[in-house]
Amino acid sequence: MMSRLYDTVEPSVVDEEMLHKAVEEQGPKEEAGKIAREEGIDFLDVTALRLDFKNILKVDNLWSFTNLVKLQLDNNIIERIEGLDMLVNLVWLDLSFNNIEVIEGLDKLTKLEDLTLYNNRIQKIENMDSLKELHVFSIGNNDIKELENVTYMRRFKKLQTLNMGGNPVCENENYKIFIVAHLPMLEYLDYRLVDKTSKQAAFENYEIAILELQHDEKQADRKEEERLAKEKEVTWHTAAYVENLNGPFLFEALYAEDAEGQKLNQIPGVDELFDVYKEKFTGICQQIFDYGLKKHEERDEEVKTFLECLNDAKVENKSQAMKRIDEFMEYKKKLWLELNQISDQKVMEMRIAEYNQQTTELWEALMLLEMQLVDQLEDAIKDFERNMSDMVSIFLETVRGFISQCRDLENTHHERLLELCITTLEKVVKNEADDDIPDDVRELFVDKDTIINAVSSSHDVHLLKIDNREDEIVTRINGWLSDLIEKAHEEEEIERNRARVTEINNLIDHLRDELDNLDLQAPVY
DSSP states (O other): OOOOTTTTSOOEEOOHHHHHHHHHHHSOOHHHHHHHHHHOOOGGGOOEEEOTTSOEEEOOOOTTOTTOOEEEOOSSOOOSOOSOTTOTTOOEEEOOSSOOOSOOSOTTOTTOOEEEOOSSOOOOOOSOTTOTTOOEEEOOSSOOOOGGGGGGGGGOTTOOEEEOTTSGGGGSTTHHHHHHHHOTTOSEETTEEOOHHHHHHHHHHTHHHHHHHHHHHHHHHHHHHHHHHHHHHHHHHHHTTOTTOSSSHHHHHHHHTOHHHHHHTTSTTHHHHHHHHHHHHHHHHHHHHHHHHHHHHHHHHHHHHHHHHHHHHHHHHHHHHHHHHHHHHHHHHHHHHHHTTOOOHHHHHHHHHHHHHHHHHHHHHHHHHHHHHHHHHHHHHHHHHHHHHHHHHHHHHHHHHHHHHHHHHHHHHHHHHHHHHHHHHHHHHTTOSOTTSOHHHHGGGSSHHHHHHHHHHHHHHHHHHHHHHHHHHHHHHHHHHHHHHHIIIIIIHHHHHHHHHHHHHHHHHHHHHHHHTOOOSSOOO
16 A cells, blocks of 8 residues: 555644635636635535645535535545535546545435545445446555455446556456456456457356356346335325325224234124225225325326426516517617717717617516516416315315225224124123133123223224324325425515516616726717
């Protein structure tokens, strides 16, 4: 390993002072740099940053650099890869010549294409699953000893350049042929071109192992596809507020925490009641599920139509505004030519007064268009709110009707179960009950109050579960509707309107400044 340059210097942390200094040093120069320093440089505008040779021990305070594309942290004393989660646009990262022992902290850097970890203390290639865009990977001069480390990199389908030189694994006589065989997508290995002949020879040498590996990878890919499909399905069902209603899940949940109900189900004759109850209850749940998915699609379509309506209105309004601005700019172009040829002071003053009037009229026209758009969007939002509220109300009314049927089934089952239990109690008292009643269940039949309390307790648990599921659906969809309408009213429209008014005013100010700064032949008073 190469020795560090800063062993005798006090370690440092990436702080605000260091960042501001680095940004200023690497930012615009001369007059542009002076203006940038006076106005202040927004970290959001920085796309490339060098923090090399800073004796940095800990990476921190980079969360403001969300648009950073290139980051250089080489030649420091960094021990852990951390503090990079917010740099989601990073494409190029250099962490070479540090003291890193474990690859970690890269999960959020999904756009990363070039990663350099050269000259560190890494023993294993791992924790890089999310780097699907990786093209170039340098991990030379580390402590990788096992060839099997290489198979991990098969997941990087876009990897073309790999540098592993200087690792103990390179001393293995099969090093190159093993890597070329297991990473057929490589174009360059340790700075040398990998030709087709080498790839073919390497594959033939490890053909059986590679085929087995491919088989395992295909199985793993299928499992991952199934997992993602299931996850997508659950997300869809959850968004429709009917997750786990396409089967006996809710019914089974009634008994999951119902110890008394589980005992009662062991009474002779209850199994028939139970099966009928379960079948009907599950059928109603399936109806809720099917209805919920259908209405979810309708709500999604309504939201999509609403957003398209808003966008069409904005596009049309912008088109009208641009037409008005283009007309003004054509007028201004002709006026500028005319002003430079006018020698009569009065005519000059008339043309300037006319320009100011035209500028004012342009401002009024643009503001009128904006006011019209605000009114148009507000009407669209109100209609949308009305439609969505009606859709949600109808959905809830129907779902409540279905859930009411579930309660009716529970009540009916409760009554029949109670009747059966009273009959069984009478048989127990007369010693006519079946001998196959479990002892813990037989304990419920000591007297009428005990068995009635057990049946009632089970009934209460079931009703509570049903009520809770209904309340959950109502609360979630009402919360969604509230957030949706609030966002439409407050966030998008208010911010858009403010930005547009500011844009109009800035345009008019610019047009007036242009006249003030115009070098005219005749003096302007």
